[in-house]
Every structure is written in C-alpha cells, then in structure tokens.
Amino acid sequence: xxxxxxxxxxxxxxxxxxxxxxxxxxxxxxxxxxxxxxxxxxxxxxxxxxxxxxxxxxxxxxxxxxxxxxxxxxxxxxxxxxxxxxxxxxxxxxxxxxxxxxxxxxxxxxxxxxxxxxxxxxxxxxxxxxxxxxxxxxxxxxxxxxxxxxxxxxxxxxxxxxxxxxxxxxxxxxxxxxxxxxxxx
Numbered sequence: 001x002x003x004x005x006x007x008x009x010x011x012x013x014x015x016x017x018x019x020x021x022x023x024x025x026x027x028x029x030x031x032x033x034x035x036x037x038x039x040x041x042x043x044x045x046x047x048x049x050x051x052x053x054x055x056x057x058x059x060x061x062x063x064x065x066x067x068x069x070x071x072x073x074x075x076x077x078x079x080x081x082x083x084x085x086x087x088x089x090x091x092x093x094x095x096x097x098x099x100x101x102x103x104x105x106x107x108x109x110x111x112x113x114x115x116x117x118x119x120x121x122x123x124x125x126x127x128x129x130x131x132x133x134x135x136x137x138x139x140x141x142x143x144x145x146x147x148x149x150x151x152x153x154x155x156x157x158x159x160x161x162x163x164x165x166x167x168x169x170x171x172x173x174x175x176x177x178x179x180x181x182x183x184x185x
Contacts, residue, residue, distance in 0.1 A: 010063035018055040076163050083159040084166035090177035094184045096151040100125045112183045
C-alpha cells in the first residue's frame with residue numbers, strides 16, 4: 001500500500017493496544033479482502049465484520065476505515081459519496097439570537113455576505129439549511145451557546161465538486177466568519 005501524506009485520524013498505539021496489530025497490518029488484511037475496490041460504506045461494513053477489529057468499537061472502526069481510504073488514495077480528506085465537504089467554525093462574543101439573526105435576517109446578512117442564498121429550513125437559534133448561490137452546493141449552519149453573551153457558529157459546506165474548490169471554500173468561509181465576527185463584535 002502506498003502511504004499517503006495525509007495524517008491518520010486514529011493512532012497505531014490505540015489500534016495495537018486494542019487488536020494486537022498495527023494499522024498497516026490491518027490495511028494489508030483489508031487489501032486482501034478487496035477493500036480497495038469497495039465504496040466507503042462497504043469498507044466500513046467489512047471492518048465491522050472482522051472479529052479482530054471488534055475490540056476497537058464502532059467509532060474507532062470508522063476512524064480506521066477513513067484512515068485506510070486516505071492512506072490508500074481511495075478517498076481524499078473531506079471527500080464524501082456526493083462530493084467534498086468542509087467545516088469552519090467561529091466563536092463570537094454575542095448572544096445566540098444575535099448570531100442566528102445575522103444569518104436569517106437578509107438585511108443584516110447582506111452587510112457581511114453578498115452572495116444570494118436560499119434558506120430551506122431553519123430552527124430558531126439552532127440551525128439553518130441553505131442552498132448556496134450556485135444552486136448546487138448546500139450549507140448546514142449550526143449555532144451553539146457558549147456563554148451568556150458568547151456563541152459559536154459552525155458552517156458546513158456540502159456537495160462541493162472537487163478538492164480544489166473545497167480548499168477555496170474553506171478559506172472563503174474562514175474569511176467570511178472573521179468578517180461576521182468583526183461586524184457583530
């Protein structure tokens with residue numbers, strides 16, 4: 001197996017302590033089982049079916065599957081079945097209602113975000129599901145209380161067609177959330 005420059009999201013130390021084998025040894029087992037030609041869900045099912053990997057538990061089995069795909073060049077970081085996704089978050093020193101309204105109130109939103117969006121669904125002070133201005137990708141926005149006058153927004157941009165655009169959108173959302181923070185604070 002060709003090693004990727006991507007880092008793993010699970011450690012050899014954990015895998016060896018739970019299973020007695022290194023990640024590389026498990027990757028060889030997965031290769032022999034034909035995992036290189038499987039889709040993500042099938043790889044995760046295969047991992048869950050291997051008795052020697054059961055001690056990892058479901059969460060760590062998932063991390064092992066993702067690391068396998070990254071290391072083997074099967075899937076890039078951030079790549080999902082229907083495109084790439086990125087996530088950016090920002091904690092802002094305002095009550096959650098103000099942060100939420102900065103997204104939902106078009107007049108307020110236009111002060112920091114010029115692109116036209118379509119809000120498909122919103123749950124007050126909790127979340128918003130949005131179609132992005134390209135009418136092809138989506139945003140999943142979640143809001144969290146971090147204190148009396150402190151809130152966090154998490155922007156997930158979904159269904160991005162390629163890794164280059166995903167990297168650009170990650171940078172874009174980092175800049176937009178910085179702008180939103182300075183606008184609100």
